[in-house]
Amino acid sequence: NAGVTQTPKFQVLKTGQSMTLQCAQDMNHEYMSWYRQDPGMGLRLIHYSVGAGITDQGEVPNGYNVSRSTTEDFPLRLLSAAPSQTSVYFCASRPTGTYEQYFGPGTRLTVT
Amino acid sequence: SQQGEEDPQALSIQEGENATMNCSYKTSINNLQWYRQNSGRGLVHLILIRSNEREKHSGRLRVTLDTSKKSSSLLITASRAADTASYFCATDDDGNKLVFGAGTILRVKS
Numbered sequence: 582n583a584g585v586t587q588t589p590k591f592q593v594l595k596t597g598q599s600m601t602l603q604c605a606q607d608m609n610h611e612y613m614s615w616y617r618q619d620p621g622m623g624l625r626l627i628h629y630s631v632g633a634g635i636t637d638q639g640e641v642p643n644g645y646n647v648s649r650s651t652t653e654d655f656p657l658r659l660l661s662a663a664p665s666q667t668s669v670y671f672c673a674s675r676p677t678g679t680y681e682q683y684f685g686p687g688t689r690l691t692v693t
Numbered sequence: 694s695q696q697g698e699e700d701p702q703a704l705s706i707q708e709g710e711n712a713t714m715n716c717s718y719k720t721s722i723n724n725l726q727w728y729r730q731n732s733g734r735g736l737v738h739l740i741l742i743r744s745n746e747r748e749k750h751s752g753r754l755r756v757t758l759d760t761s762k763k764s765s766s767l768l769i770t771a772s773r774a775a776d777t778a779s780y781f782c783a784t785d786d787d788g789n790k791l792v793f794g795a796g797t798i799l800r801v802k803s
Contacts, residue, residue, distance in 0.1 A: 623793030626790055626792070631789065673736075680785055684735035
């Protein structure tokens with residue numbers, strides 16, 4: 582199994598540009614989530630999904646959209662990037678009935 | 694948010710010594726988890742302790758939980774240089790919204 586994969590690894594955007602961060606998992610996990618990590622801080626939950634077609638907001642959802650059309654994929658969209666969205670983004674998944682989350686390697690995003 | 698707070702923010706020890714990190718949180722929880730993050734990498738789950746448990750062991754890791762004080766500690770015994778990483782506690786009240794603390798940076802000198 583590849584586990585949780587994220588693309589791209591690095592991205593630089595200009596203010597106002599849009600992009601989609603990709604996340605995929607091959608473990609058939611129902612639950613998937615997106616976090617952002619800023620310097621000196623822990624991870625903060627952006628959005629999560631408990632299964633295909635079901636998404637919900639986390640602690641910091643503003644400026645981000647998600648959708649979940651398949652069990653495997655959970656993309657995160659930035660519609661109009663802002664410098665405040667400069668961060669490292671992590672995707673995670675877990676199987677139903679457990680609490681341990683499996684994290685991807687992260688995407689480092691810089692918005693200028 | 695019920696964010697956990699770790700103490701100390703940074704810890705530097707010699708190889709072979711024990712490392713203790715503490716975590717405090719604000720509201721009731723279902724469970725508390727500890728994760729490790731090596732520099733530039735994703736987080737790796739270390740151990741989970743449920744709210745009705747007081748202590749749990751896994752290899753060189755020992756976790757305690759005191760729900761009356763809303764605090765937890767992670768002890769790493771006989772530390773190794775490879776234990777150098779950031780350690781985060783994360784609390785969970787409904788299984789869907791994991792809330793992380795700011796982390797403890799551990800440096801183990803060889």
